[in-house]
Amino acid sequence: MKIxxxxxxxxxxxxxxxxxxxxxxxxxxxxxxxxEEKGEIxxxxxxxxxxxxxxxxxxxxxxxxxxxxxxxxxxxxIENENVLNWIREVDKSTKWTTSVCTGSIILASAGxxxxxxxxxxxxxxxxxxxxxxxxxxxxxxxxxKFITAAGVSAGIxxxxxxxxxxxxxxxxxxxxxxxxYDPQPMFNDGxxxxxDDEVIKLADKKLIRExxxxxxLLGMLKNSKNILKILK
Amino acid sequence: MKIxxxxxxxxxxxxxxxxxxxxxxxxxxxxxxxxEEKGEIxxxxxxxxxxxxxxxxxxxxxxxxxxxxxxxxxxxxIENENVLNWIREVDKSTKWTTSVCTGSIILASAGxxxxxxxxxxxxxxxxxxxxxxxxxxxxxxxxxKFITAAGVSAGIxxxxxxxxxxxxxxxxxxxxxxxxYDPQPMFNDGxxxxxDDEVIKLADKKLIRExxxxxxLLGMLKNSKNILKILK
Numbered sequence: 001m002k003i004x005x006x007x008x009x010x011x012x013x014x015x016x017x018x019x020x021x022x023x024x025x026x027x028x029x030x031x032x033x034x035x036e037e038k039g040e041i042x043x044x045x046x047x048x049x050x051x052x053x054x055x056x057x058x059x060x061x062x063x064x065x066x067x068x069x070x071x072x073x074x075x076x077x078i079e080n081e082n083v084l085n086w087i088r089e090v091d092k093s094t095k096w097t098t099s100v101c102t103g104s105i106i107l108a109s110a111g112x113x114x115x116x117x118x119x120x121x122x123x124x125x126x127x128x129x130x131x132x133x134x135x136x137x138x139x140x141x142x143x144x145k146f147i148t149a150a151g152v153s154a155g156i157x158x159x160x161x162x163x164x165x166x167x168x169x170x171x172x173x174x175x176x177x178x179x180x181y182d183p184q185p186m187f188n189d190g191x192x193x194x195x196d197d198e199v200i201k202l203a204d205k206k207l208i209r210e211x212x213x214x215x216x217l218l219g220m221l222k223n224s225k226n227i228l229k230i231l232k
Numbered sequence: 233m234k235i236x237x238x239x240x241x242x243x244x245x246x247x248x249x250x251x252x253x254x255x256x257x258x259x260x261x262x263x264x265x266x267x268e269e270k271g272e273i274x275x276x277x278x279x280x281x282x283x284x285x286x287x288x289x290x291x292x293x294x295x296x297x298x299x300x301x302x303x304x305x306x307x308x309x310i311e312n313e314n315v316l317n318w319i320r321e322v323d324k325s326t327k328w329t330t331s332v333c334t335g336s337i338i339l340a341s342a343g344x345x346x347x348x349x350x351x352x353x354x355x356x357x358x359x360x361x362x363x364x365x366x367x368x369x370x371x372x373x374x375x376x377k378f379i380t381a382a383g384v385s386a387g388i389x390x391x392x393x394x395x396x397x398x399x400x401x402x403x404x405x406x407x408x409x410x411x412x413y414d415p416q417p418m419f420n421d422g423x424x425x426x427x428d429d430e431v432i433k434l435a436d437k438k439l440i441r442e443x444x445x446x447x448x449l450l451g452m453l454k455n456s457k458n459i460l461k462i463l464k
Contacts, residue, residue: 017245017246021385031277152412153415170434178439183422184371190412199406
């Protein structure tokens with residue numbers, strides 16, 4: 001079972017590591033982290049880099065493709081034709097093509113989610129409609145062979161859902177026990193639809209501050225159309 | 233707010249990345265990944281390396297120390313006096329010293345959890361008593377300034393618990409929304425105390441297979457006393 005996780009500068013680490021930690025526990029799983037160019041790939045935080053051994057010219061087929069999201073770097077990826085072409089190519093070979101967080105916006109920009117329901121991080125989810133996908137506020141959305149997950153931590157739920165399809169219930173339950181996934185969220189604010197307004201406003205502020213930090217003034221201007229759509 | 237996450241060859245990635253992704257979202261958080269020697273640090277899966285910029289000689293103080301766990305590599309760390317001395321030194325400066333999974337066994341072996349309750353991954357949790365800590369099957373255990381978490385994914389809950397103590401409820405709820413932590417576990421087997429026997433047996437098999445793969449026959453013999461304790 002060959003699993004490609006596409007990684008890129010500015011991605012959100014947990015988006016990749018959540019699904020990886022579930023899927024790599026499937027018997028016979030082989031996980032390959034693949035970037036446009038191999039070497040150091042920096043997370044959005046600036047605090048951690050991973051070391052990537054494969055570039056997109058090395059590998060173009062997989063059973064499962066996972067596209068993680070990012071705070072803001074996905075905006076660069078949705079215009080990167082080199083990567084989008086590779087995603088389309090890999091997708092031809094996959095049994096499942098999946099995403100976490102804003103990874104779905106990358107899949108959609110590759111034209112793979114046209115006319116399909118998809119989910120994404122609660123903040124930029126409406127950008128999906130720009131690429132003819134149908135934004136759907138659920139944690140995990142399955143449509144044909146595409147499985148998209150909501151923001152960041154939702155990748156764990158997506159991968160368990162996918163593992164259940166591939167290796168069945170008993171092995172998936174054993175994986176859930178192996179990673180001791182018995183979540184006990186402290187608050188009820190993990191979901192946009194049930195979070196308090198005050199909490200949403202503060203999370204909004206955090207996300208906008210992060211976008212400003214990463215894009216700078218020039219980047220904010222360049223991406224102003226999309227940013228305005230996200231802010232709506 | 234200076235946060236050190238100690239990393240080492242063979243660690244479980246989600247153990248580190250779960251807490252990191254919560255704590256780095258606290259305003260003014262600075263997260264430093266620190267290894268015994270800087271450079272590539274390999275995860276237990278063999279599928280991913282991180283690139284570490286600081287070694288233990290560079291940094292010996294922090295507000296928060298996080299010790300991630302590992303499938304089996306923790307057995308090497310609990311005998312690594314160089315690292316244990318550094319952990320004792322950093323601990324002198326921390327407001328909070330924390331662990332995920334078998335990271336608590338490393339803290340205990342440094343002598344920091346003597347007489348204190350602590351949790352760990354369900355499988356090797358009883359090893360804690362070898363170092364005079366009191367094994368406690370809870371997801372997050374707070375004792376004095378030590379907060380230990382159960383296996384792998386429990387680090388997310390631990391970090392939210394800790395964030396709530398440091399930056400308060402509203403900011404922590406906004407962080408929970410930012411990472412969309414609204415977990416929807418597919419099965420009820422994430423907890424050893426409620427998982428089915430069949431599922432426990434299969435997870436056991438997976439963990440033993442992983443230990444054999446990582447330690448080899450020689451390593452299994454060398455660590456046989458501890459391994460027998462884990463198998464009990």
